[in-house]
Amino acid sequence: MASHNELGTKGEQLAIDFLVHKGYTIREKNYRYLKAEVDIIAQKKNILAAIEVKTRSSDYFGNPQDFITPKKIKLLVSAIDHYVVERDLDVSVRFDIIAIIYDKNRHKIEHLKDAFLYF
Template identity: 75%
Template sequence: MAQHNELGKKGEQIAIEFLIEKGYSILEKNYRYLKAEVDIIAQKADVLAVVEVKTRSTDYFGNPEEFVNPKKIKLLISAIDNYVVEKDLDVEVRFDIIAIIHKKEITIEHLKDAFLHF
């Protein structure tokens, strides 16, 4: 497996542990719909958190969350629309980004309602 793929998988595991620690239930990991893949679908109370995890080894080229582009956002929205209908859920949906910088120390930033800023 390529080094960036390993870093991404490590980041997703860190994000899952972080969310569980914050009281979220993990419903899905790597949910796929058409061309979209949702890293994590989690729930806390009546909020469905759709989480895109971005992991980098450095912030030299920018913060991890800056690498979520409008095309990715559109794919995530269509995937979660399908998920909510498929599971017949009545929840508030929120799109979050968990940005992780994995150097000597791990820095985690949880950006709630992240797509409102795009």
């Protein structure tokens, strides 16, 4: 596996551990719909959070969350819409980003709730 794939996998596991510690239930990992992939779908009470995990080894080229494009946002919205309708869920939906800087077994996690409001 390429090192960037390993970093992404490690980041997703760190994000899952973080969310579980914060009281979220993990409903799905790597949920796919058409061309979209949602890294994590988690729920806390009546809030369904579609979470994009961005992991980088440094912030030299910018913060991890800065690498989410409008196209990616559109795909995520489509996938979550499908997920909620397909399962007939009665929840509020929120789009979050978990940004992780992971370097030599040290990491910093930032959870940006309602992250797409700022795009």
